[in-house]
Amino acid sequence: xxxxxxxxxxxxxxxxxxxxxxxxxxxxxxxxxxxxxxxxxxxxxxxxxxxxxxxxxxxxxxxxxxxxxxxxxxxxxxxxxxxxxxxxxxxxxxxxxxxxxxxxxxxxxxxxxxxxxxxxxxxxxxxxxxxxxxxxxxxxxxxxxxxxxxxxxxxxxxxxxxxxxxxxx
Numbered sequence: 001x002x003x004x005x006x007x008x009x010x011x012x013x014x015x016x017x018x019x020x021x022x023x024x025x026x027x028x029x030x031x032x033x034x035x036x037x038x039x040x041x042x043x044x045x046x047x048x049x050x051x052x053x054x055x056x057x058x059x060x061x062x063x064x065x066x067x068x069x070x071x072x073x074x075x076x077x078x079x080x081x082x083x084x085x086x087x088x089x090x091x092x093x094x095x096x097x098x099x100x101x102x103x104x105x106x107x108x109x110x111x112x113x114x115x116x117x118x119x120x121x122x123x124x125x126x127x128x129x130x131x132x133x134x135x136x137x138x139x140x141x142x143x144x145x146x147x148x149x150x151x152x153x154x155x156x157x158x159x160x161x162x163x164x165x166x167x168x169x
Contacts, residue, residue, distance in 0.1 A: 067155070126163075
C-alpha cells in the first residue's frame, strides 16, 4: 500500500508543476538515512572481522595477472625513462660521444655492461611483445584461458631471447 501511495505521489509531482513545495512535503519519509545505512554496514564488517578492502595477498597470482601488472609497469618505466633521457640531453653539457667516453673510462667489466644493457632492453622487448599480444586480442584472437597462458609463456620466451640478443650487440 505504501509503495502504491509513493508511486501515486511521485506521479502527481511530475505531472503538476504548480506546487513544488506540496510535492516535497507529501513525499513519504524513508526508513533509514544514508548515514544510518553506512553505520550499520561498518558495524557489521567490524563485528564479522572483515578486512577494510581486499588486498593483493588474498588473490592467487596467475600468469595473466602478473603480465598485466608488468605491462603497465614497463609502460610507465619506458615513458619516464624516455622523458628523463630527453630532459637530460637538453640540460647536461656535452654530447652523446662525451657521455659514452665517460662510461668507457669507468672500466666496468663486460658482465656488468651486459647486465646493464639487458636491464635497459628487457622493458622495451617485453612491452613490445606483449603489445603485439594485445593487438591480437584487439582482433578477437586468443581469449580462451589455455591460449592466454600459452601466449603469455611465448611472450616471456621471446622477451628473454630478444633482450639477450639486444644486450649482446
